[in-house]
Structures are given as C-alpha cells and as structure tokens.
Amino acid sequence: MSTSAAAASSTSLSSASRRRSSPASRVPATIRRSLTPQILSSPSSSSRSPLVPVYATSSPAAAGGATSRKKLLIFDAEEYLAESLAKYTVRLSEKSTAERGAFTVALSGGSLIKALRFLSLHKTASSLFLSGIWIIIFGFRRKLAEPPYLEAVDWSKWHVFWADERVVLKDHADSNYKLAMDGLLSKVPIPASQIYAINDALSAEGAADDYETCLKQLVTNGVITMSQATGFPKFDLMLLGMGPDGHVASLFPGHPVVNENQKWVSYIKDSPKPPPERITFTFPVVNSSAQIALVVTGAGKAGAVHKALTNKQSSSDLLPVEMVSLQDGVLTWFTDKPAVSMLSRI
Numbered sequence: 001m002s003t004s005a006a007a008a009s010s011t012s013l014s015s016a017s018r019r020r021s022s023p024a025s026r027v028p029a030t031i032r033r034s035l036t037p038q039i040l041s042s043p044s045s046s047s048r049s050p051l052v053p054v055y056a057t058s059s060p061a062a063a064g065g066a067t068s069r070k071k072l073l074i075f076d077a078e079e080y081l082a083e084s085l086a087k088y089t090v091r092l093s094e095k096s097t098a099e100r101g102a103f104t105v106a107l108s109g110g111s112l113i114k115a116l117r118f119l120s121l122h123k124t125a126s127s128l129f130l131s132g133i134w135i136i137i138f139g140f141r142r143k144l145a146e147p148p149y150l151e152a153v154d155w156s157k158w159h160v161f162w163a164d165e166r167v168v169l170k171d172h173a174d175s176n177y178k179l180a181m182d183g184l185l186s187k188v189p190i191p192a193s194q195i196y197a198i199n200d201a202l203s204a205e206g207a208a209d210d211y212e213t214c215l216k217q218l219v220t221n222g223v224i225t226m227s228q229a230t231g232f233p234k235f236d237l238m239l240l241g242m243g244p245d246g247h248v249a250s251l252f253p254g255h256p257v258v259n260e261n262q263k264w265v266s267y268i269k270d271s272p273k274p275p276p277e278r279i280t281f282t283f284p285v286v287n288s289s290a291q292i293a294l295v296v297t298g299a300g301k302a303g304a305v306h307k308a309l310t311n312k313q314s315s316s317d318l319l320p321v322e323m324v325s326l327q328d329g330v331l332t333w334f335t336d337k338p339a340v341s342m343l344s345r346i
C-alpha cells in the first residue's frame, strides 16, 4: 500500500498505543519523539497486503508555514519496498506533470539502483502445499518499465539527473549513469535530451562545474524550479541511498564538502567508497528537494539508521544522513526490517 493509502487507514498514536502489541508499542519512545508520529498503520498480518509497510509513521508539518515532514516506512521484504517505491514515484510524477508539465528526478547510486532494476527484472515465486504436493506459482511483480506503469506514466515529462556520480566514463561498470540506463532508463521512453549525464571527458572539478552550469540553464528554462525557502534548485524527487557510515549521495562523514553552502554541485577526489573521484549535489540542494526517498535496506545499515532516528540532533558529530533536513518537503525512509533491527534494542 502506498504512503497515502497508509495515511488513509491510519490511526492516532493514542488509540494505537492502547492496543496490545500495536506497532507503536514496538517502536522505541526515542523514535516516537523524533518523528512525532501522526500516522500508524499496520493491519493484522493475516489481512494486509504484503505491500503494506509493517510500520508507517509520519511527523506533522511544523507550525508557521513550513511544510517539512518525515515519514518512516518499514517493509517485510525488499520486493514490497520496491513496488511501493515505484507507486510513490509514479504518483509524484503525475502530480508534477499535472502541476507544471515536468518531473525532475535525481538518482543516486548503489543498491538503490539495483532496487529500481529489480522492478524490471524480478520474478516472484510463491508456493502452495496441496495434497502432499508443493505447487510453485511464478508471477511477475508489476514493473515500472511495463504495463500498467509504462502507459500510465508520461515519460516525456521526466528529466533525470544524478544527485551524485562517479567520475568515470559513462560505459564504465562503476558509472551510476550506466547502472540506471541498463536497469531502467533504456526501457522507458524518456527523451534522450532529458537524461542529464555528467560530462565524462572532464576532470572531477570540471564535471562538477559543468553540471552546475547545466542545472542553472534548466532553471532559466523553467524545467527546474527554485526553492522560495532556500534560493537553491528544488527537485521534485531525489532517490537516495545511504552507506553504512551514514553517507548520502557522495557526502561522506567528516569530509569538508558536507559543509559547502554556496555551490550547487561539488566534487571529491578522496571518496572512502571507491571509486575515489565523484561529483555530488551539495546539502543546500539536497535539502531544497520537494521529496526525498531514502532507500535503506540490510543489517549493515542498522547502526546508522539507529543513530539517525534516535539521535537528539545535537549539532556536533552528525552523520550526513542526519543533515538531510528538508526546508519545505517530505523525507520518506523506505526501509526493511534488518535495516531497523537495532531500533527495538534501545
């Protein structure tokens, strides 16, 4: 079920917490405080679709006009997370296309892209034990690049960017562009001129400057809007992953680039995660997004998830993921159970 559907069937924390074994009772108080739950949705496991997150919570918009919100979704399995992510992306695409005739989406690299690719390649298998015989049923999950989404989405309105990119040739195995092209973008009719790869003939510094120039032109053309709140470009959607060290895009813990507050796009040459040379959107741009989907799965991320969702947000020692703080938008965590496994042990 989608986030909005989860919201529609939501119940208040006060009523949910009175129910024995309610999702609220399994979520540590520190998270309840940090996300200020407004939405809780978890029908009994026997009645709910596997697409329904096993836990969903949302912080309300702050008073005083700001509309920054956070949501946490936890799924039983990566395939359900992936399908929910596809629906969420399609909904945002429809909204932006209807409102202003364009949908600007920035991708990151890593397993996020594998999750998107998974949508186009994955087969599901389920089994029934009948009269002593196991019957295996294969089915295809709905795929972003196939019906119903293939026809439903107005791909001609999509403009695709990279929130960060490795400075390698576009056909190199490390290229985030190649990963996304092979997995999804080559299968949908987005005009080639609306897929904005980095210039792979340039140095890291040159590629960052060139990409920033490209973004500025698109702001001038009206393809990318500017955030009224920040004066930085406002992407309709950023799809980000998170590393086990809490990095997002190519904004790594302790790296000076996390403090960049003027440039839109910067570069690093000493990434702790190979390859070393990368360009990256800076935090002012990340935090100006209308929507961010932060896709975090696997037990290897549990420590950073725990810190990010329970930290008191003191100004020192913040992980980059904790610095994701939208000025006027919605941050949605798409997680699985292993990724949040440390939360219950607080």
Ligand SMILES: O=C(O)[C@H](O)[C@@H](O)[C@H](O)[C@H](O)COP(=O)(O)O
Binding pocket: 108, 109, 110, 111, 112, 164, 165, 166, 176, 240, 241, 242, 243, 244, 247, 248, 249, 250, 273
């Ligand atoms: O190019 C990259 O490496 C990414 O942009 C990076 O920020 C990635 O999204 C995270 O490291 C998560 O990657 P995993 O999901 O593969 O751990």
